[in-house]
Amino acid sequence: MSRLTGVGVSSxxxxxxxxRVADPLPEPAxxxxxxxxxxxxxxxxxxxxxxxxxxxxxxxxxGGDAKAVLETTAAMAMDPALISQAxxxxxxxxxxxxxxxxxxxxxxxxxxxxxxxxxAERARDVHDVRDRIIAEIEGVTPPGVPELATPSVLVARDxxxxxxxxxxxxxxxxxxxxxxxxxxxxAILARALGIPAVVAVRGVLDAAGAGATVDGDGGxxxxxxxxxxxxxxxxxxxxxxxxGQTADGVPVKVLANVGSATDSATAVEAGAQGVGLFRTxxxxxxxxxxxxxxxxxxxxxxxxxxxxxKPVVVRTLDAGADKPLAFLDMGVEPNPALxxxxxxxxxxxxxLLDRQLEAIxxxxxxxxxxxxxxxxxxxxxxxxxxxxxRARAGGIDRVGVMIEVPAAALSAAEILQAVDFVSLxxxxxxxxxxxxxxxxxxxxGLNDPWQPALLRLIAMxxxxxxxxxxxxxxxxxxxxxPHLAGVLAGxxxxxxxxxxxxVRAVGAALAQHPHAxxxxxxxxxxxxxxxxxxxxxxxxxxx
Numbered sequence: 192m193s194r195l196t197g198v199g200v201s202s203x204x205x206x207x208x209x210x211r212v213a214d215p216l217p218e219p220a221x222x223x224x225x226x227x228x229x230x231x232x233x234x235x236x237x238x239x240x241x242x243x244x245x246x247x248x249x250x251x252x253x254g255g256d257a258k259a260v261l262e263t264t265a266a267m268a269m270d271p272a273l274i275s276q277a278x279x280x281x282x283x284x285x286x287x288x289x290x291x292x293x294x295x296x297x298x299x300x301x302x303x304x305x306x307x308x309x310x311a312e313r314a315r316d317v318h319d320v321r322d323r324i325i326a327e328i329e330g331v332t333p334p335g336v337p338e339l340a341t342p343s344v345l346v347a348r349d350x351x352x353x354x355x356x357x358x359x360x361x362x363x364x365x366x367x368x369x370x371x372x373x374x375x376x377x378a379i380l381a382r383a384l385g386i387p388a389v390v391a392v393r394g395v396l397d398a399a400g401a402g403a404t405v406d407g408d409g410g411x412x413x414x415x416x417x418x419x420x421x422x423x424x425x426x427x428x429x430x431x432x433x434x435g436q437t438a439d440g441v442p443v444k445v446l447a448n449v450g451s452a453t454d455s456a457t458a459v460e461a462g463a464q465g466v467g468l469f470r471t472x473x474x475x476x477x478x479x480x481x482x483x484x485x486x487x488x489x490x491x492x493x494x495x496x497x498x499x500x501k502p503v504v505v506r507t508l509d510a511g512a513d514k515p516l517a518f519l520d521m522g523v524e525p526n527p528a529l530x531x532x533x534x535x536x537x538x539x540x541x542x543l544l545d546r547q548l549e550a551i552x553x554x555x556x557x558x559x560x561x562x563x564x565x566x567x568x569x570x571x572x573x574x575x576x577x578x579x580x581r582a583r584a585g586g587i588d589r590v591g592v593m594i595e596v597p598a599a600a601l602s603a604a605e606i607l608q609a610v611d612f613v614s615l616x617x618x619x620x621x622x623x624x625x626x627x628x629x630x631x632x633x634x635x636g637l638n639d640p641w642q643p644a645l646l647r648l649i650a651m652x653x654x655x656x657x658x659x660x661x662x663x664x665x666x667x668x669x670x671x672x673p674h675l676a677g678v679l680a681g682x683x684x685x686x687x688x689x690x691x692x693x694v695r696a697v698g699a700a701l702a703q704h705p706h707a708x709x710x711x712x713x714x715x716x717x718x719x720x721x722x723x724x725x726x727x728x729x730x731x732x733x734x
Contacts, residue, residue: 383692467688533568617667653683681713
């Protein structure tokens, strides 16, 4: 028997036989050159259409997040820019169709990785679409999760969204990946499906064993020849009355993160009490020129309408050198992750912010939602005050900022003097605190939201909020962990915003204990020497 350790990202414990997911297809050859370039190029679009149709058919059989993921992947397969680029590579470079798709998709993926943040996380999706189209062209079985006949533990290098979207929890006992991190798609979908999962388990693909026991809380994976099936055990249940609060009635709002009208509809269906993070970048992506106020207003209102009468926090444009937009000429920076992004973009062009604020204020009127705004990548109280003044002048009464830079966490008391609330973006905050790219699987342990150093910064911000009686939210992936939710509440967090699929589990977890118990668990986690110890001491306190 061998024991490996990774990062537990979805709670529960299960055992069973291992099914290994095949690695991506080998890189297609660039030679020989096709005899008929026109005919060769003509093979690409039908293959892409077939892939998209298969994904749409899968989407029709499911709902919620799974449906949205499959439809998004299908749309990516039909992307005219990707298809056109591949066809061009056949025509101008005499490449076989499969190789042309490979190179065109890799170019798109490289651009997304260079963009960083949320956009970089989509590079894996492009590779998945690439491999599916290539498999269709070559007439081979596409990579991905094989059809399961019996309950099994899936082990893979990584999993694409379309691999996990419609997994059957009755057949998938647990997920284990060699790559990925706490904010990866595997982590998000596993939590949504209630499947125990451990990511960043280095060496698991080469380890011997026919069966595995997976502990999604502790991050342990034991491999042996024991293939006995033990169904996932979950300490929490999902009974929830839709009101975010602890067992003794202390309110902790359970909100959703959204970035489209589809996301909003899914969040309402999940029972979210509002929106803690509305990402507005969707309105700008792919635009050669800045969308005018009317276009923005209409697009935002469509996302806001499902939450008429409920609170929605709209984040202003989070773009810049690490999330390039065609109409923003930001130049080249040696380290984009530490460059001009978020609020920093508009310091030299405040009219860009003013136009967006005008559109947001108009969309609030059109939709009936109770809209607040917040700015990303704020580092100082001076920056927070500058943003608050412009937002209020633009007709928005409630104004906040993101705490995703360590300096902002350390200055939370001063920042809260200038704004009405703050929201912790734990994904970025963790990678800046630990100098660890959240996309690097080898560094996944440092980006674990249970890291005591990160929890201590959250505690500082929570204390600052209590002192001035102003709300402190969390809208990073940490908010979607049901076990961590109570700890965050104990640290002074007053709202949690997450992927819609986690809403019910988090709401149910908060209702399990009184606030004083969560405070005790939080204090124990703060004193822990490691992320694993913080998890364990919390489990003990709340058991």
